Amino acid sequence: MNSTRIAGNPLLVPAEAFVDYDAVRPEHIEPAVRELIEASRAAIEAAAACADAPDWDNLVEAIEDPSERLHRAWSIAGHLNSVVNTPDLRAAYNACLPLMSEFSTWVGLHRGLYERYCTLAASPAFAALSPTRRRIIELALRDFRLSGVELEGAARETYARNADLQAQVSQKFSENVLDATDGWSLTITDETRLQGLPPDVIAAAAQAARTAGESGWKLSLHMPCYLPVMLHARDRELRQTLYRAHATRASDQGDPAFDNSESIESLLALRAEEATLLGHADFASLRLETRMADSASQVLDFLRELAARARPSAARDLDELRDFAARELQLDPLEPWDIAYASERLRESRYAYSDEELRPYFTESRVLDGLFQVIHTLFGVRLEATAAPAWHADARIYRVLDAQDRELGRLGIDLYARTGKQGGAWV
The missing domain is CATH 1.10.1370.40 (Neurolysin; domain 3)
Structure with missing residues (x-):
C-alpha cells in the first residue's frame, strides 16, 4: 500500500x-x-x-x-x-x-x-x-x-446466506428505531401544558421549535426531553402521549414506514435456522456456547428464582405507590405513564428532595472531574484534554496517560442526544 x-x-x-x-x-x-x-x-x-x-x-x-x-x-x-x-x-x-x-x-x-x-x-x-x-x-x-x-455442501451455502441476511436485517432494525425516534415530535403552543418541567428542558424545547421554524415548544423522544416529561410534567395527557409514542416506536402501532415487525420475525427464523445448521436445538443453546451459563434451563431457573425473590418487595412498593398516587395526586388508576411521575413525587414527599435540587451539584464538569479522579485512583492513569478533532462538535477527545506521561490510548466522550445519534447508555 x-x-x-x-x-x-x-x-x-x-x-x-x-x-x-x-x-x-x-x-x-x-x-x-x-x-x-x-x-x-x-x-x-x-x-x-x-x-x-x-x-x-x-x-x-x-x-x-x-x-x-x-x-x-x-x-x-x-x-x-x-x-x-x-x-x-x-x-x-x-x-x-x-x-x-x-x-x-x-x-x-x-x-x-x-x-x-x-x-x-x-x-x-x-x-x-x-x-x-x-x-x-x-x-x-x-x-x-x-x-x-x-459444514459441507448445501449446508455451507445456507449458512453463508443466513449470515448475510442476519447482518442486513439487524442493520435495518437499528435504522428503523433511529428513524422512528428522530421522526417523532410534538409541538406545544399552550405553555401551561409544560408546568412542572425544569426550566432548561422548557428552554431546549423552545429552541428546538425555533430551529424548526415553529412557534411554541417542540418535544421529542430523545432522553434529555422524554425523561423529564415522564418525571415532571403535570399534564397527564402529555405524559401519556409521549409514553405511547416511545413505547410503540418502530412497531406496528407506530409509523408503518418504520415497522420492525417483519424484521423481528425474520431474525427469529434466521436464528433458528442457524442453530439447526450448527446442531443446536435452539438459538439460546447456540448463544450459550460463548456465555457462562451451561444451559437455557439454567438461565430460566435463575430468572424465575430472581423473580420469585424480588416480586413480593416489588408488589409492596407498587401498592404503596398506588395508594400515594390516589391519595395525594388523584391518579386512580395508576397508569404506566404515571409511574415515573408519581415515584418522583413520592420521593420528594418522603425525603424532601428531588433530582432537580441535586443537579447544581452534579454539573458535567464536576462529574467528569470526579470520574477521572476515580480512574486515576483505580488504574494510575490520568486523562488529558486534547484539541484532536472528533466526529461532532459536542464530542471531545482525551489522551490516556500513564505515570510516566506515556500515551496509552485515547478516549472519546460524546454526552448529548441529537438527531442522527442512536440511543443507549452512551447518550
Whole structure:
C-alpha cells in the first residue's frame, strides 16, 4: 500500500495510529473496506498455505495486523453510523455491510485456516505457549466451529446466506428505531401544558421549535426531553402521549414506514435456522456456547428464582405507590405513564428532595472531574484534554496517560442526544 493512498484516506492508517474522525467522509469507507479486505484475504491465504509447521508467528501473528486494521476501520465506520448518521453515511455503511458479512463468513468457513489452527493446538509447540496465547487459539477453534467451518455442501451455502441476511436485517432494525425516534415530535403552543418541567428542558424545547421554524415548544423522544416529561410534567395527557409514542416506536402501532415487525420475525427464523445448521436445538443453546451459563434451563431457573425473590418487595412498593398516587395526586388508576411521575413525587414527599435540587451539584464538569479522579485512583492513569478533532462538535477527545506521561490510548466522550445519534447508555 503506497503512502499517497494512506494519506488520502484517514481509515487507511496503521492500526496503532490515531484516526482523524473529523476527516472521515462517507466516500472513504467503501474504498478502505475493500482494500483492507483484500489485504486480509491475502494474509489469510498465505498463512493457510504456509509449508512450515504452524506456530504463533506464522499463523496467529501473520494475520493479526491486516485483520486488526480492517476491523478497526469497520468499527469506526459503525461508530460514525451510530453517532452522526446521515443519508450518505448510511448508504456507504450499508454498501459495505454485505462485503464485511461475506468476508467474515469466508474466514469462518476457511477449512485450510481451521486445519492449521487444529494442527497447532495438537502440536508440542502449543503446550509451550503462554496461557493467554493458548486461550486465544482455543477460542479461535471454538469460533470456527460456531461459524460453520465443519459444514459441507448445501449446508455451507445456507449458512453463508443466513449470515448475510442476519447482518442486513439487524442493520435495518437499528435504522428503523433511529428513524422512528428522530421522526417523532410534538409541538406545544399552550405553555401551561409544560408546568412542572425544569426550566432548561422548557428552554431546549423552545429552541428546538425555533430551529424548526415553529412557534411554541417542540418535544421529542430523545432522553434529555422524554425523561423529564415522564418525571415532571403535570399534564397527564402529555405524559401519556409521549409514553405511547416511545413505547410503540418502530412497531406496528407506530409509523408503518418504520415497522420492525417483519424484521423481528425474520431474525427469529434466521436464528433458528442457524442453530439447526450448527446442531443446536435452539438459538439460546447456540448463544450459550460463548456465555457462562451451561444451559437455557439454567438461565430460566435463575430468572424465575430472581423473580420469585424480588416480586413480593416489588408488589409492596407498587401498592404503596398506588395508594400515594390516589391519595395525594388523584391518579386512580395508576397508569404506566404515571409511574415515573408519581415515584418522583413520592420521593420528594418522603425525603424532601428531588433530582432537580441535586443537579447544581452534579454539573458535567464536576462529574467528569470526579470520574477521572476515580480512574486515576483505580488504574494510575490520568486523562488529558486534547484539541484532536472528533466526529461532532459536542464530542471531545482525551489522551490516556500513564505515570510516566506515556500515551496509552485515547478516549472519546460524546454526552448529548441529537438527531442522527442512536440511543443507549452512551447518550
